[in-house]
Amino acid sequence: MNMTNAAADPGGDAGTGDARQYVTFYVQNEMFAVPLAEVQEIIRMPEIVGVPKSPPSLQGLANLRGTVLSVTSLRRIFHFPDVPHDDSTRVVVIDQGAPVGFVVDRMAAVVTVDADRIEPAEAIGATIDTDLLRGMIKGVEGHAMIMILDPARLLSTEKPKGRRKGTSRVAAGSAGSRGTEEERLSDELQLVSFEVAGQEYALGIESVQEIVQVPDNVSRIPCTDAHVLGVMTLRNRLLPLVSLRAMFNLPDREIDERSKIVVVPLDEANSVGIVMDTVREVLRVRKDTVDPLPGMLGDGQGEIRSICRLNGGRRLVSILSADQLFRHDAVRSAVAVASGREESMAEATEGGRAAAVADEEEQFVVFRLGNEEYGAPIESVNEIVRVPEVLTRVPKTAAFIEGVVNLRGSVLPVIDQRRRFDLPELERNDRQRIMVFTINGVRTGFIVDSVLEVLKIARGTIRPTPSLSDEQARLIGRVANLESSKRMILLLDVGNLLDAAEMTAVVEAVH
Secondary structure (H helix, E strand, C coil): CHHHHHHHCCCCCHHHHHHEEEEEECCEEEEEHHHHEEEEEEEEECEEECCCCCCCCCCEEECCCCCEEEEEHHHHHHHCCCCCCCCCCEEEEECCCCCEEECEEEEEEEEECCCHEEEEEECCCCCCCCHHHHEEEEEEECCEEEEEEEEHHHCCCCCCCCCCCCCCCCCCCCCHHHHHHHHHHHEEEEEEEEECCCEEEEEEEHHCCCECCCCCCCCCCCCCCCCCEEEEEEECCEEEEEEHHHHCCCCCCCCCCCEEEEECCCCCEEEEEEEEEEEEEEEEEEEHHHHEECCHHHHCCCCEEEEEEEHHHHHEEEEEEEHHHCCCCHHHHHHHHHHHHHHHHHHCHHHHHHHHHHHCEEEEEEEEEEEEEEEHHHEEEEEEEECCCCCCCCCCCCCCEEEEECCCCCEEEEEEHHHCCCCCCCCCCCCCCCEEEEEEEEEEEEEEEEEEEEEEEEEHHHCCCCCCCCCHHCCCCCEEEEECCCCCEEECCHHHCCCCCHHHHHHHHHC
């Protein structure tokens, strides 16, 4: 219902005397009104995206023809009980500089009221806080009184929701049980598995720096071997790319959206990206399931180091040696070329910055928590790992810290992001992942329900998130409104995931 048409309702009498027009509606059994001039439109209940750390009255965000609309429940503001939405439920959209929606039980009418029938809010008593009212309409269309709401005051009623304070808890296991867990972990290998030409390969997780998407454009390097695909820019450094298919003399195949680049460090200064058909998963396997390479296939000193037997031997994974894999002269040559090109890039820094500003896309790792999708800037994601079966609890740590894990020799504190966002607890499952970020110099893991994809998002679809609370504004400052795919992705400010007190608690957990 567009209120431009409603204003022309023949039943209205806006043109006579000092009469005023109001849109009226019901919440619970009470009738309320807002000035017609402030109503942008009235819509049915849209699909809602919930926003963590927002006021309890907020139902979430919705897409209003490409605009992000915050939707607030009047029932919650008035402390009425929630009821299921039905065909009568409507959202009254008010223009407050940006559109704001208020959920009402059902619409009544557009009424025309003479000024002498309006009493100031201070003159009456009601079940509703009179601070939220502009006044009362007396004796209109059979109603003893209709409360006139002040939309601006409605939006300022909710105080920012306080962050849960950390409380101490005792570790679930004793020192002895922790020792047993460490022994078990020392008897296991962690591998990143991937597929090339239908065969499954793996690298030790300690050899994998990160996993990234294949960019649209790869710069070719002349006079290099065929298995060197070229170079790409990764966080302002040039990364040479090699094809494992070509190195293993496997049939060529076009790179597609499933292809991934596994970034492997050569030394402290240089890395190489290996293009795989697809990355499968992070495996934790017992060392007794790993056998030396059969003699007829080599001595284990080449690219393939050993074979891992899974599912009773029905699944065989070839474990690669990163050191041997990249002793090829062509790869070293590619690294040298990349280093030379970086010097040219440094000379063109100003041009590069201008190009970055002109870039119309941003790249995010999209993950799910509850029913909502979130995005973290890809450059902020250190790595993504599976959630171990058991997290080591640390005595006397803050309640929001789930535990710690040994990640390639380093102690990583792990936080359950559901708990941080006040979402219901979820049983551990195979889809959950730990996303590792560096916040104020401290590597910290956050458990999410699942990691969905790496997504390039046009900057034109990114908007500021309506400021719903101070904490929400700090955590989720932007939202991507992907109208064509009917998705709304909440974009995190990773640097603000933990406040100063929580950072102190995280540092204490690892020391």
